[in-house]
Amino acid sequence: MLINNKTYRTIWYDNISQSVKIIDQTKLPFKLEIISLKNLDDVIRAINEMKVRGAPLIGATAAYGIYLAFKELKNKRKTIKAASKIKETRPTAINLFWAVNKMLSKIDDNLNINEIEKVLFKEAEEICENDIEQCKKIGKNGLEIIKKIYKDKKEKVNILTHCNAGWLATIDWGTATAPIYFAKKSNLNVHVWVDETRPRNQGASLTSYELNNEGVKNTIITDNTAGLLMQRGQIDLCIVGADRVTNKGHVANKIGTFMKAVIAKEFNIPFYVAIPTTTIDWKTESYEDIIIEERADAELSQITGLDEENKIKTIKIYPNDSKVYNPAFDITPNKFISSFITDKGIINANYKEIARLKDE
Numbered sequence: 001m002l003i004n005n006k007t008y009r010t011i012w013y014d015n016i017s018q019s020v021k022i023i024d025q026t027k028l029p030f031k032l033e034i035i036s037l038k039n040l041d042d043v044i045r046a047i048n049e050m051k052v053r054g055a056p057l058i059g060a061t062a063a064y065g066i067y068l069a070f071k072e073l074k075n076k077r078k079t080i081k082a083a084s085k086i087k088e089t090r091p092t093a094i095n096l097f098w099a100v101n102k103m104l105s106k107i108d109d110n111l112n113i114n115e116i117e118k119v120l121f122k123e124a125e126e127i128c129e130n131d132i133e134q135c136k137k138i139g140k141n142g143l144e145i146i147k148k149i150y151k152d153k154k155e156k157v158n159i160l161t162h163c164n165a166g167w168l169a170t171i172d173w174g175t176a177t178a179p180i181y182f183a184k185k186s187n188l189n190v191h192v193w194v195d196e197t198r199p200r201n202q203g204a205s206l207t208s209y210e211l212n213n214e215g216v217k218n219t220i221i222t223d224n225t226a227g228l229l230m231q232r233g234q235i236d237l238c239i240v241g242a243d244r245v246t247n248k249g250h251v252a253n254k255i256g257t258f259m260k261a262v263i264a265k266e267f268n269i270p271f272y273v274a275i276p277t278t279t280i281d282w283k284t285e286s287y288e289d290i291i292i293e294e295r296a297d298a299e300l301s302q303i304t305g306l307d308e309e310n311k312i313k314t315i316k317i318y319p320n321d322s323k324v325y326n327p328a329f330d331i332t333p334n335k336f337i338s339s340f341i342t343d344k345g346i347i348n349a350n351y352k353e354i355a356r357l358k359d360e
């Protein structure tokens with residue numbers, strides 16, 4: 001997708017520097033900075049510090065991390081040990097575990113070191129390419145939903161989204177945003193209400209930034225505003241992403257998603273969750289079994305922005321002795337979800353339909 005009219009992906013391998021290139025998302029929207037990940041430690045730091053974030057992109061970065069680890073260690077046992085360190089970075093996004101396990105499964109004892117290196121590189125690249133294809137399919141499938149609403153309403157379609165499930169959270173296109181980009185390309189009149197998404201403001205800093213760059217009309221609202229807009233009929237549908245979906249269709253996504261889904265149900269507003277099938281946790285049914293990541297207090301008590309001299313500055317906004325609690329995700333039970341928009345079609349949030357995706 002576009003940044004300043006130039007096409008980017010969120011991650012790629014640079015042969016000249018022999019490193020993985022990423023956009024440092026902690027600097028957006030104020031500065032576009034491309035940084036290099038040269039080894040496993042760089043990868044772990046980038047995921048921990050959320051220089052890359054969003055379930056599919058975390059998975060892709062971890063995949064390159066396994067490649068870089070093997071390239072350095074040249075040993076299967078040591079790479080498996082290194083993989084457990086990557087898995088400790090962010091516990092909720094299932095794509096991380098999926099990608100690491102997929103990479104490890106490619107280390108074949110019958111191959112020599114050079115061959116294994118090549119296989120791992122190819123696999124990491126394929127994980128990225130497949131994610132792009134899946135997001136495009138989500139876009140095409142979701143477009144049909146927006147088209148239908150537009151046909152019935154015959155005027156601007158207002159979509160609410162939460163956090164950033166845009167292209168910056170994937171490799172390209174995004175999950176929740178892919179149908180929106182397809183709608184824009186089909187000349188449908190769409191407008192996006194962007195939840196600010198405290199504490200890290202992924203909505204305001206990332207989603208609005210990427211929609212602006214693609215020329216999609218959008219308005220940032222605080223996380224407390226959507227209820228009023230739904231009550232006034234100013235939201236036609238909600239589309240969010242997910243970090244993990246249980247086999248019964250319960251959804252772990254950025255904190256605040258659950259509240260939006262409950263209010264949407266109250267007003268009969270469809271609530272869609274856009275996911276690639278790589279976000280499904282086939283083994284977990286109960287949402288109590290999902291580990292909810294808890295992050296640093298500083299994410300709440302400090303805020304980063306531009307000062308009068310246009311310099312990026314972080315300031316403290318709470319009393320020094322106040323306590324805070326910062327769970328990063330919540331769970332939306334399946335009864336609040338109208339449908340999943342997946343790369344394999346639009347399906348209901350129940351065990352039977354989700355299982356069907358696996359069999360195909």
Ligand code: MRU
Binds near residue numbers: 093162
């Ligand atoms: O903490 P983050 O920024 O990694 O959380 C991101 C989200 O919650 C996204 O909605 C989710 O990963 C889906 S990304 C396509």
